[in-house]
Amino acid sequence: AACACPHSASLGPLELTRKILRDKQNKKNSGQPIPVFPSWVYERPALIGDFLIGTSLSTDTTVPIGTLPLASQESMIVEDLLYVLIGVDGRYITAQALVGRQNRAFSLDPNLDLSIKELVTRILPVAASYSAVTRFIEEKSSFEYGQVNHALAAAMRTLIKEYMILITQLEHLQRQGLLSLQKLWFYIQPTMRTLEILASLATSVDKGECMGGSTLSLLHDKTFNYTGDSQAQELCLYLTKAASVPYFEILEKWIYRGIINDPYSEFMVEEHELQKEKIQEDYNDKYWDQRYTVVQQQIPSFLQKMADKILSTGKYLNVVRECGRDVTCPVAKEVIYTLKERAYVEQIEKAYNYASKVLLDFLMEEKELVAHLRSIKHYFLMDQGDFFVHFMDLTEEELKKPVDDIITTRLEALLELALRMSTANTDPFKDDLKIDLMPHDLITQLLRVLAIETKQEKAIISAEPTELTLSGLEAFSFDYIVKWPLSLIINRKALTRYQMLFRHMFYCKHVERQLCNVWISNKTAKQFSLHSAKWFAGAFTLRQRMLNFVQNIQYYMMFEVMEPTWHILEKNLKLASNIDDVLSHHTSFLDNCLKDCMLTNPELLKIFSKLMSVCVMFTNCMQRFTQSMKLDSEMERLTLEHGTMLGPPTEEERAEEAAKKKLTNKLLAEHADSLHLTSGFEATINKFDSNFSTHLLDLLDKLSVYSTNDCEHSMLNIIYRFSSGNAHYS
Known part of the structure; x- marks a missing residue:
């Protein structure tokens, strides 16, 4: 037969459909384009x-x-x-x-x-x-x-x-x-x-x-609808069985080996190319959530109820395969189409149970998931006491600097030293702990993390960092190196929540240290003649109240929130039957810690932040005053020593003394209010006392309301602690 005329430049409906499908499939499988029939197949209608x-x-x-x-x-x-x-x-x-x-x-x-x-x-x-x-x-x-x-x-x-x-x-x-x-x-x-x-x-x-799963859904529904017409149903059953063979081959490879071989995009599970290690840069665990997704229209109606388990089964096996271990399900059996859905359920359940056990054992035993979580708890939830004493002593001066002036490598070196000097030295995963200087203060980070699952995500994440210059203390946080596949559980979102808890507790620890430093300074101040002044006694009392408050808050967070919640997590991890349970328990642990530590309630957070600010401003004020007292006392001592013990000072000594006095007077002038306006300083202390009491009572009132309305009984512990143990708070 003579050859037909050349293919027309304009495409008919069928040619256009084929082109669209081909382009879509080639885009997905760029490395392996799908084959095409030669043009004469379509140009010779007699065929x-x-x-x-x-x-x-x-x-x-x-x-x-x-x-x-x-x-x-x-x-x-x-x-x-x-x-x-x-x-x-x-x-x-x-x-x-x-x-x-x-x-x-x-x-x-x-x-x-x-x-x-x-x-x-x-x-x-x-x-x-x-x-x-x-x-x-x-x-x-x-x-x-x-x-x-x-x-x-x-x-x-x-x-x-x-x-x-x-x-x-x-x-x-x-x-x-x-x-x-x-x-x-x-x-x-x-x-x-x-x-x-x-x-x-x-x-x-x-x-x-229809293609793939949608074709099978249509065939299955037709077959089912012909119940009562045995011949028609037998015909449809024959067609559905034949059509399902290639689909079930893809399904078997997925649920028995964790491999997708789907060149025409027909299967219910779609694979997306994502890099595993990119998880380090993301707030969400994109690899687990987005690497494999269910395509609703490609789920055959007879597998609809099992879709999630089919997705999970292949994902579990795929994770183990990604780690270089070959897995083949020992209960693998050919899947054959039948109108009895129970047959699929049993086969998929067996494959799912095997895949769950393989991945769970792999993470728990070979990758030591619980040991890693325990290590993170030591550092981020601050239960490694001696380490933090060493670390905060070593880094105190460095963290006072503006964040832009801090040398990260120096902080890393100090961290290394603190780890080696403490009981943390025995932790096999201590080298995974790193320093992270955040671009935002704690409140901003809290809002960013809490907004991740809301519509505000884009607005929050695109927001500019605070315009105020952060100190090292405000920007400081730990970070932790998590390798695949542990990053499925300890993902970036979880690490960010750990960081939030850590920064909250670290700041409380800093405030406690500042208040303790005031106490040490006040011991020296007692030697001064002013120790009998009423306002000085008031300052001592206020400092003790503040210290009690901060220590009680820390005790509550560590021993009434984190420890019990951690024990629940450990218990749940032992009972977990699959990796999704582990992920759920871990997320629940972090959510409960955040909620009970008042970090998910903006109103409570705002009041608590004000309380901490009052404490810090008070310590700064007291430190300045104590420093002034020391300078004044030192001047009197020097004058006394020169004038009595060594006889009348010489001309040279007088000149030197005058220079020292001039310098000292200049320093004292900066603290004139503290030195000369006793009544003004007393008013300042009273103002601190009033602000602290107001904010504290406000916090207790709000806690009472929230704990009653939301049945958050753990928060009642704070109220009882302040009411019974510290009567002067109420």
Whole structure:
């Protein structure tokens, strides 16, 4: 046959559909483009097996059928029908051109006898069904439509071959003169129902643009709907079983080995390319959440209930495979389509249980998850007491500097020294602890983390860091190096919450140290003549109240929130049956710690922040005053020593003394309020006392309201602690 004209530049609907599918699949599998049929497959319509519009059976002049006797008309029409039933126009029966995806219609010679025409119109739906099915088979055999449609088309082709055998047998009878129109109608009736169902399925798949799982859903629903019609159900069952084979091969590889081999994007689980280690830079655990996702339209309806378990099963095995270990499920068994869903449930449950155990054992035993969590608890939740004493002593001066002036390597060196000097030296994971100087203060970080799961995420994350210059203390936090696959559990979001708890407690510890330093300074101040002043006694009392408050808050957070919650976590981890349970328990642990430490309630946080600010401002004020007292005392001592013990000072000593006095006076002038305006300083202390009491009572009132309304009974412990143990707070 001569070659058809070159392919037109403008694409028809089918060509456009194939191109869209091909581009989509090639984009997903860029390294392995899907194959395509040569263009002549589509350019030669005779290869399709359907009617060729505009051609005729022969060039012979057609005898007007109305002029023939009835028997001759019947004979001619039977011959025509045998052609039409295999997609070839007859002399008196011709196919009409298709409009879109409508069913095939036929034109009959108007002069045909009415009795014959009546019988012919009953038989022609078989030809229309055959036309729809053969077009479907040819179209869906293209690579772009996926393996499930290929398998369905192949199963239909097998049935069409049997249909062709029937037509061949009928033709044999016709040539022997033994096939009347009535007999043809009788023989074709059983096939009529089969082709009608095939055509209906083909039309439904076409209209729904079904591929993969969606094709199987359609077939399953049709099969189920034919309950009561055993022959129709058996036919649909045959087609669904055949079409499901390639899908189940993908499913088996996924649930038994954790591998996806889905070149045509037909499977219910879709793989996205993500780098494992990028988790270090993200707040969310994107790898676990987004590496593999469920594609709803590709879930066969008979697997809908098991979709989450199928996703998890493959993910669990895939994690172990990513770590270089080959896994093959020992209970692997071929999945075969059946109307009894229980069969799938049992197979998937077994695969899921195996995958859960493999990954859980891998993380718990080989990767020592609990030991890593315990190590993080030591540092971030501050239960390694001697380490923090050493660390804060070593870094105190460095952390007072503005964050831009701090040399990170120096802090790292001091951290290393503190680790080596303390009991933390025995921790096998201590080298994973790192320094992190954050770009925001604690409150900003809290808002960022709390906003992660809300609509405010973009607005918060894009917000500029605080314009105020942060001190090292305000910016300081620990960070922890987490390697794959532990980063599934100790993900960036979890680490950020650990950091938030740490910064909160670290600042409380800093305030406690400052208040203790005031006490040490005050011991010296007692030697001064001012120790009898009322305001000085008031300052001592206020400092003790502040210290009691900070220590009680720390005790509450560490021993009434974190320790009990940690023990619950350890207990739950021992009982966990899969990695999702572990993830859930760990997240719950962090959420409970944040909530009970008042870090998820902006109102409580604001009041607590004010209390801490009052304490810090008070310590700064007292330190300045004590320093002034020391300078004044030192001046008197020097003058006394020179004037009495060594006799009258010499001229040289007088000049030196004058210079010292000038310098001292300059320093004292900066603290004039402290030195000379005793009443003013007393008012300042009273103001601190008033502010502290006001904020503390406000905090206790709010805690009482929240603990009652939200049934947060753990917060009542703070109220009891301040009310019973420290009566002067109430």
